[in-house]
Amino acid sequence: MTDPRDALSRHTDYGAERLEEAGIAADPVVQFEAWLVEAADRDVYEPNAMVLGTIGEDGVPSSRTVLLRGVDDTGFVFYTDQSSRKGRALAAHPIATLLFPWYSLHRQVIVTGEVAPVDDAESDAYWYSRPHGSRVAGTASEQSRPIGSRVDLEERVAQLEQQYPEGSDVPRPERWGGFRVRPFRVEFWQGRTSRLHDRLVFFRTPGADEPWSLERLQP
Ligand SMILES: Cc1cc2nc3c(=O)[nH]c(=O)nc-3n(C[C@H](O)[C@H](O)[C@H](O)COP(=O)(O)O)c2cc1C
Structure with a gap:
């Protein structure tokens, strides 16, 4: 390929896999872990890489890749320099999105949640x-x-x-440590043929410890 426009005009019809209400776990973290394991087993490069989106002090959005280092009921954890651009953004607006771009599986997961620094003991454990x-x-x-x-x-x-x-x-420098994203929205996207993709979204009220609701969105 020599013409960059060729890359812009490609059209891939996504596969036959499906994501249905009957087959999805009741808890988004359980479903996420199942897809993460599958991404690793099916050779997605850096399956724990995610695009972290934040809002800057000035209201300007920014994004960058970071690695997911922990996930459980309490949230999604990554480590960084807390005085970095993203760290300053999270101090001003402690809310973020995490996008897992598993293109080779025709899948995407987008997590949105409230963010808090992890405690020193947890940052130490990972640092060492x-x-x-x-x-x-x-x-x-x-x-x-x-x-x-x-x-x-x-x-x-x-x-x-x-x-x-x-x-x-x-x-460990004081400025270096983890952040935990506690989700209130988790969207699972499965590419389907002819752009009739599956989108299932878990949601709950931010900050509340209530059960998850699930809804299907149009593709
Ligand atoms: C595959 C990949 C993984 C990365 N993982 C991390 C990470 O876990 N933590 C981190 O601070 N930066 C990581 N980076 C670098 C960030 O994308 C970014 O350049 C850096 O954190 C500075 O971002 P900021 O200026 O927006 O704060 C990674 C980059 C790539 C491409």
């Missing part, structure tokens, strides 16, 4: 499970802040590697 190099990088990089050059960053890393040689503990 990371490889030494990742901890050095997380300490060296004040994520999302400008830096003069790549060399400046590499110099910081070299200094930290002297201070904390392989095998020693690199302490």
Whole structure:
């Protein structure tokens, strides 16, 4: 392919799999886990990668990919630099969307929820499970802040590697930690033939610990 317009005019008819009220779990986290396992088993690249959408202090939306590192009844957890652009956005507007783009399965899940930082013990547990190099990088990089050059960053890393040689503990910077997204809306999308896709949405009142409702949306 040499003409970028060829990529724009492709038309893929999505597969024969379906998502029906009778077959979906009663709890969206259970359904999500089932699809996540399937995504991993069916070789989706980075199945736990999700696009995190936030609202900035100025009301401007932004998005970026992060990795899901925990999911259970309490919510969806990812780790980052809490002083980053996304961290500042979440401090101003503690609400976010998480989009799992499982294109090769003709599937998408979109989670919307309220966000809160995870506690220090949980951030510590994940920080100390990371490889030494990742901890050095997380300490060296004040994520999302400008830096003069790549060399400046590499110099910081070299200094930290002297201070904390392989095998020693690199302490978790206070600015580094997790966020938990507690969902109040979870949409499961299954691509179907001729664009007659299945969309099933779980929803409940934000902040309330009430049972989930389910509805089908037009594609
Ligand atoms: C596949 C993939 C996984 C990523 N995982 C993370 C992650 O778990 N945490 C993180 O802070 N950034 C992660 N990033 C980098 C972010 O997309 C982003 O560049 C960074 O967090 C800064 O975003 P911000 O300036 O909007 O805060 C990942 C990027 C990709 C492409």
